[in-house]
Amino acid sequence: WGRLKQLQLEADAEQVSTINARITLKAGEVESKWGRLEQLHLEADAEQVSTNEIRCKATVRAARLKSEWAQANAIHLRGDWKHRPHELMPYEANLGLEGAQFVSRWAKADALALKVSGNPASDWLAMDDPALGPWNHQLPYAFDMACEATHIEAQSLQAATLGLTARWDAPRLSITQLHGQLAGGRAIMDADLDVLTRKLTLDGQANLDF
Numbered sequence: 001w002g003r004l005k006q007l008q009l010e011a012d013a014e015q016v017s018t019i020n021a022r023i024t025l026k027a028g029e030v031e032s033k034w035g036r037l038e039q040l041h042l043e044a045d046a047e048q049v050s051t052n053e054i055r056c057k058a059t060v061r062a063a064r065l066k067s068e069w070a071q072a073n074a075i076h077l078r079g080d081w082k083h084r085p086h087e088l089m090p091y092e093a094n095l096g097l098e099g100a101q102f103v104s105r106w107a108k109a110d111a112l113a114l115k116v117s118g119n120p121a122s123d124w125l126a127m128d129d130p131a132l133g134p135w136n137h138q139l140p141y142a143f144d145m146a147c148e149a150t151h152i153e154a155q156s157l158q159a160a161t162l163g164l165t166a167r168w169d170a171p172r173l174s175i176t177q178l179h180g181q182l183a184g185g186r187a188i189m190d191a192d193l194d195v196l197t198r199k200l201t202l203d204g205q206a207n208l209d210f
Contacts, residue, residue, distance in 0.1 A: 003030075003031050003032075004027050004029070004030055004031075005027065005028045005029040005030075006026075006027060006028030006029070007025075007026070007027050008024075008025070008026040008027070009023075009024070009025050009026075010023070010024040010025075011023050011024075019046050019047065019048040019054055019085070020046070020047050020048060021045070021046050022043075022044070022045050022046075023042070023043070023044045023045075024042070024043050025040070025041075025042040025043075026040065026041050026042075027040045028040075034067060034068075035065060035066055035067025035068065036064075036065075036066050036067070037062045037064070037065055037075075038062060038063045038064040038065075039061075039062060039063035039064070040060070040061070040062050041059075041060070041061045041062070042058070042059070042060050042061075043058065043059045044056070044057070044058040044059075045057050045058075048085065051085075052084055052085070053082055053083075053084065054082065054083055054084070054085055055080070055081075055082050056080065056081050056082075056083070056090075057078075057079065057080040057081075058077075058078070058079055058080075059076075059077070059078045060075070060076075060077040060078070061075065061076050061077075062075040063075075065099075069104060069105065070102065070103065070104035070105075071101075071102075071103050071104075072099040072100065072101060072102040072103070072112070073099065073100045073101045074098070074099060074100040074101075075097075075098075075099050076096075076097070076098045076099070077095075077096070077097050078095075078096045079093065079094060079095040079096070080093070080094050081093035081094070090118075091119070091120055092118070092119045092120075093116075093117065093118045093119075094115075094116070094117045094118075095114075095115070095116045095117070096113075096114070096115050096116075097112075097113070097114040097115075098111075098112070098113045098114075099111070099112050100112075102149075106154060106155075107152060107153065107154035107155075107157075108152070108153050108154075109149040109150060109151060109152045109153075110150050110151035111149065111150045111151075112147075112148075112149045113147070113148045113149075114145070114146070114147045115145065115146045115147075116143060116144070116145045117143070117144045117145075118141055118142065118143045118144075119141070119142055120140065120141065120142065121139065121140055121141055121142045121169060121170050122142060122169060132195060132196075135170075135171075135195045138168060138170065139170045139171075141168075142167070142168060142169040142170075143166075143167065143168040144165075144166070144167050145164075145165065145166045145167075146163075146164070146165045146166075147163060147164055147165075148161070148162070148163040149161070149162045149163070157182075158182070158183045159180045159181060159182045159183070160181040160182075161179075161180060161181040162179070162180045162181075163177070163178075163179055163180070164176075164177060164178040164179070165177050170195070171194055171195045171196040171197075172192060172193065172194055172195075173192070173193045173195065174190075174191070174192050174193075175189075175190065175191040175192075176190050177190070178190065178191065185206065185207045186206070186207050187204065187205070187206040187207075188204060188205045188206075189202065189203065189204035189205075190202070190203045190204070191203075
């Protein structure tokens with residue numbers, strides 16, 4: 001499956017009757033068929049705060065990530081989530097990712113930051129319409145996302161900054177403040193998609209020099 005170098009693992013389970021545990025893992029190098037991590041540092045905690053709720057949090061840091069699809073430096077991934085003792089899927093979660101010198105087959109950026117939060121949908125549409133395809137799996141959930149990147153290059157696109165905020169709350173996907181500081185000026189766009197009616201609304205402004 002893979003290999004580890006310079007591994008250090010610490011685990012602490014404070015109580016046996018309930019879930020209350022902490023894990024720390026450090027490795028100089030982790031290599032698998034999916035890629036390689038250098039100077040990995042992982043910390044994770046899980047605590048059962050009631051008979052019906054477990055709270056978890058984790059932080060992963062790595063000096064370098066390299067895979068077949070992408071590579072990046074100074075990786076920092078952090079997350080916290082809540083789930084019920086007999087369910088693996090969380091009902092509430094927050095995720096943050098930061099990295100530098102990101103390079104992939106399609107684009108590269110000096111810095112990248114991503115934040116995602118999810119929770120149960122405010123009004124769950126209990127549908128199973130084959131026409132919705134993969135949207136069916138997202139109906140029970142609501143998501144908020146924010147993404148920022150600097151000094152981006154992607155084929156014919158060059159931008160000093162790119163960013164967006166988005167929200168999914170079925171049946172609507174809203175993208176607000178999709179903005180970019182491009183080589184020729186600045187552009188801002190909002191978008192709204194209703195996955196039931198397939199109605200897409202776009203609103204944008206641009207100040208560009210060609």
